Amino acid sequence: MKASKLLGWTTAIMLAGIATYTVMPDVSGEEAKQAEAWGLSQEEQELINVTNGDLIGDRAKDGAWEFHLYTTDGYIEMANGELVWVMGYTHARGSFKDVGEVKTKEEVERLLEPVKVPSDTLHLFVGEKARITLHNTGIHSCDEHSGINHVAHTIHFHGLDLTPAVDGVPSLPVDPVLEHKAFTYELTPQYEGSFLGHCHVDSFNHILAGMYFPIIIHQDKTKTAYGYKYDRDYTLFFSELSSTANEQLQETGIVHGLQDWKADYFLINGRTFTDNLYHPRSIINDPRSRIVAYEDETVLLRLMAIGADHVFAPHPHGYHMEVIALDGRKLKSSYEKDTLCLASGERVDVLVKIPHFASQRKCMSCNLGAGITIMHDHNLRGMVSTGKYPMGALTIFDVRSKTKVAKPEEPLIKEGKPYNPLEH
Ligand SMILES: [Cu+2]
The missing domain is CATH 2.60.40.420 (Cupredoxins -  blue copper proteins)
Structure with missing residues (x-):
């Protein structure tokens, strides 16, 4: 799927979300129209329905889903206007694609999306292999002599049943990902469900600084979870x-x-x-x-x-x-x-x-x-x-309301009589 389509779709959903304050669109109808306009395949349309238009990984030739996550730092703005420094994961602009080695602040700003807390959801599928590559771009917004510069990171896949090599605990047995290095976690989810990913290096500081994100594992590509629609x-x-x-x-x-x-x-x-x-x-x-x-x-x-x-x-x-x-x-x-x-x-x-x-x-x-x-x-x-x-x-x-919004001045009629909820 082209990244530009999904980026556009994500933006459309966000705008629609804001617009829905006053308008009540038929969301599924809008989704279908947009999918038609972009010429999305049935499979792509199904994926949008289960991921709400979130970015998804790229499908490699062997069928594996590929994601490239980049660690960096930066600022997020709170609703009171305060800018808070955070560390976190991000990805290429508009996709989870590999954009090569990213080392400088200029490259981070040009090639990657700004850091978010939590970072974007990873959508995975039961029985479908995923390769998740973690790139450590370094720290770019800290004092020169801060001890946080040059730190290593990992991804711990919290709740997934994995072998230690891809469990993200540093040096048990795989070394954490050093600055300007990369490591690929390869896994095939066995169970659907809601999980989360986080860094496991100096966990207290790295997690609470912002290094976490949701992981959703889908059983299939429909709006069902654990068998419930x-x-x-x-x-x-x-x-x-x-x-x-x-x-x-x-x-x-x-x-x-x-x-x-x-x-x-x-x-x-x-x-x-x-x-x-x-x-x-x-x-x-x-x-x-x-x-x-x-x-x-x-x-x-x-x-x-x-x-x-x-x-x-x-x-x-x-x-x-x-x-x-x-x-x-x-x-x-x-x-x-x-x-x-x-x-x-x-x-x-x-x-x-x-x-x-x-x-x-x-x-x-x-x-x-x-x-x-x-x-x-x-x-x-x-x-x-x-x-x-x-x-x-x-x-x-x-x-x-899918139909008519109740107006306060209109008496509610139930069983042929005006209805007063206080009497029931
Ligand atoms: Cu870390």
């Missing part, structure tokens, strides 16, 4: 970030008093909520984090977390979640929760069934129609970033 899916990656610790790492290479490490940002997909509802860096204006769905749909949420000691407690208002898998393994029987515990390294996959509101106006918690409800960290420390509440891990369910 879904209409839409969102990956919500909860994490902690300390701008002061990162600054110490950047300046000196050492974070003093790690036992006292404290996050000052609590993130979903690298962002916080903010009181400016239109801020483009707010969680709720990120189309990958704002949970848009229509009545009657089933939404799969892949919840995952990484951090030092905070246990996130995601809690959606108005809905119970059906837990279908823990740590990438299907549960023998699902169960319902409205508040989960999500500690560092854990993944919990849940389904949220959006009711048909017009036929289920029975209780206050069902709302009086489609609309917006919040989903937030109920471990309330995670709702405070840089000392301000509720600037933390909060997103919204933006649920839309």
Whole structure:
């Protein structure tokens, strides 16, 4: 698949996500039209449906999926305007292709996408070999004498059942990837599920500086997970970030008093909520984090977390979640929760069934129609970033009616009589 197509598709999805604040497009219809315009094959169209337009690897001649990840450093902008230095993984502009050795800051900026936290999702498929090459470009935005310069990195595939050679623990038995060197991890996933990747060199500092990303392994190329069908899916990656610790790492290479490490940002997909509802860096204006769905749909949420000691407690208002898998393994029987515990390294996959509101106006918690409800960290420390509440891990369910939006001035009629939900 041409990278330009996917890049265009990703941009289109992001723009559509922003536009959907006011417009309600038929998303699947739009997808089909766009696919036709680009002349995508059936296989490519199927992949877009299961990856939400994320970049995917290139198919090598032997059928293996190939990805080239590059480690680097840089800054991310928080919703309050602060620029925080981070280390992370990135890739070529518009693709996971190999762009050769990248050594200088100029090459990093010209050839690679800016570093993100978490970095982009790797989509893999059960039984299909993947080759993931890690290139260490060095450190480019640190003080000359900082101890963080020239550090090595790895990828640990957290939750995958792999041999030690591709497990990413340094020198057990493979050496970590030194500056300006590369190493290829080759693996064939055995199980579908939600996983994550992170660096395993000086794990505390490297992970908390931003070196992590989601890994989604698909059983097949349809919208199913663990045998359950879904209409839409969102990956919500909860994490902690300390701008002061990162600054110490950047300046000196050492974070003093790690036992006292404290996050000052609590993130979903690298962002916080903010009181400016239109801020483009707010969680709720990120189309990958704002949970848009229509009545009657089933939404799969892949919840995952990484951090030092905070246990996130995601809690959606108005809905119970059906837990279908823990740590990438299907549960023998699902169960319902409205508040989960999500500690560092854990993944919990849940389904949220959006009711048909017009036929289920029975209780206050069902709302009086489609609309917006919040989903937030109920471990309330995670709702405070840089000392301000509720600037933390909060997103919204933006649920839309497929048909007619209920108007408050129109009385609701049920069984031939005006319906008052307070009397039920
Ligand atoms: Cu590292």
